[in-house]
Amino acid sequence: TQLLEQSPQFLSIQEGENLTVYCNSSSVFSSLQWYRQEPGEGPVLLVTVVTGGEVKKLKRLTFQFGDARKDSSLHITAAQPGDTGLYLCAGPANTGNQFYFGTGTSLTVIP
Amino acid sequence: KAGVTQTPRYLIKTRGQQVTLSCSPISGHRSVSWYQQTPGQGLQFLFEYFSETQRNKGNFPGRFSGRQFSNSRSEMNVSTLELGDSALYLCASSSGRARETQYFGPGTRLLVL
Numbered sequence: 198t199q200l201l202e203q204s205p206q207f208l209s210i211q212e213g214e215n216l217t218v219y220c221n222s223s224s225v226f227s228s229l230q231w232y233r234q235e236p237g238e239g240p241v242l243l244v245t246v247v248t249g250g251e252v253k254k255l256k257r258l259t260f261q262f263g264d265a266r267k268d269s270s271l272h273i274t275a276a277q278p279g280d281t282g283l284y285l286c287a288g289p290a291n292t293g294n295q296f297y298f299g300t301g302t303s304l305t306v307i308p
Numbered sequence: 309k310a311g312v313t314q315t316p317r318y319l320i321k322t323r324g325q326q327v328t329l330s331c332s333p334i335s336g337h338r339s340v341s342w343y344q345q346t347p348g349q350g351l352q353f354l355f356e357y358f359s360e361t362q363r364n365k366g367n368f369p370g371r372f373s374g375r376q377f378s379n380s381r382s383e384m385n386v387s388t389l390e391l392g393d394s395a396l397y398l399c400a401s402s403s404g405r406a407r408e409t410q411y412f413g414p415g416t417r418l419l420v421l
Contacts, residue, residue, distance in 0.1 A: 230409070239312070239398050239412030240351075285351065295341070295364045296410065298351035 200224060201286055201299035209305045210276055218271045218302045220286035227289060229269045230296075231260055234283040243271075276306045310335065312401050312413035320419045326387040329416045333380050333401030339363075340382035341410060342374060345396040354397075357382050358404045386418075394420045 204219050220229065228247040232240035244253050246262035246269060253260045257280075259272040269286055286299040313332045321327050333340050341364075342354040353366040357376035376382045380401075386393055396417050400410035 232412075237414070237417075239400075239414050241412070242409055245409065287351075290364075295353050295356060295366070297353070298343075300350050 200297040201288060203284075203286060203299040203302050205302060206300065207303050207305075209307065212277060212306055212308050213275050216273050216276060216304070218273075218284050218304070219268065220270070220299050221268045222288070223267065224288075225266050227266070229262060229266075230287045231269070231271055232285040232287060234285060235281075240283075240285055273304075276304075278306045278308050280304060281306050312399060312411055314397075314399055314413040314416050316416060317414065318417045318419075320421065321389050322421050323389055323391060325389050326385065327389060327418065329384045329386075329397055329399075329418075331382045331384070331399035331401075331413060333382070333399075334411055337401040337403055337411075338380055339402045339404035339408075340376060340380065341400045341402070342382070342384050343398045343400065344368070345398055345415070346394075351398070354384070389420045391420050394418060 201220055201222050210216055228245055230245045231243045233243055234240040244260045246260055249264045249266045251262045257274045261270045284302045287296045289296050315330045331340055339358045341356040343351050345351045354368050354372055355362055355374055356364040360376045371387045374384045396415045398412050398415045400412045402408045402410045
């Protein structure tokens with residue numbers, strides 16, 4: 198059983214469209230992180246959200262942390278081919294330095 | 309600052325062999341975590357080393373082991389390889405404080421035939 202479930206698992210859209218990726222859990226997390234991973238590379242951190250209800254913007258990317266700190270979303274406006282990749286959410290365990298990763302959303306933006 | 313480096317980048321082994329992967333963390337980082345990434349299971353935590361001691365461990369069999377040296381470089385060893393061990397092995401470095409940001413290396417792609 199995955200602690201963090203992401204949806205959708207796969208997403209293929211046309212350039213210029215908007216999209217939202219969801220990360221859900223039955224557990225409360227002190228923070229959640231979003232990563233993007235390109236083929237053959239390791240995940241690269243995009244953002245960390247730490248406060249329930251928090252909204253962070255990174256150019257065309259908007260990240261939201263749920264009020265109860267059990268879920269998060271990533272919204273991309275006017276997607277571009279360079280946004281193509283695997284998007285992962287991750288949350289820390291209550292102790293130590295272990296992180297739980299979501300199941301991932303593979304995004305393809307078609308020019 | 310140089311990023312996290314992993315060697316080798318690609319590796320092909322046969323069942324029953326053993327393999328050692330290496331990870332050099334970002335300078336000044338004392339924590340190294342290892343993850344296995346497969347299409348079916350996603351990213352799964354193997355273990356974390358901090359100041360040469362294993363601080364945290366995931367649910368992997370004892371065939372998976374690791375160590376960390378005094379310069380914070382870490383190695384991961386997998387003995388008696390199985391076909392299911394084929395995966396991308398990622399290491400991540402951080403300062404070591406709880407829930408600090410992790411920085412990932414490019415990974416080692418292991419194929420077991």
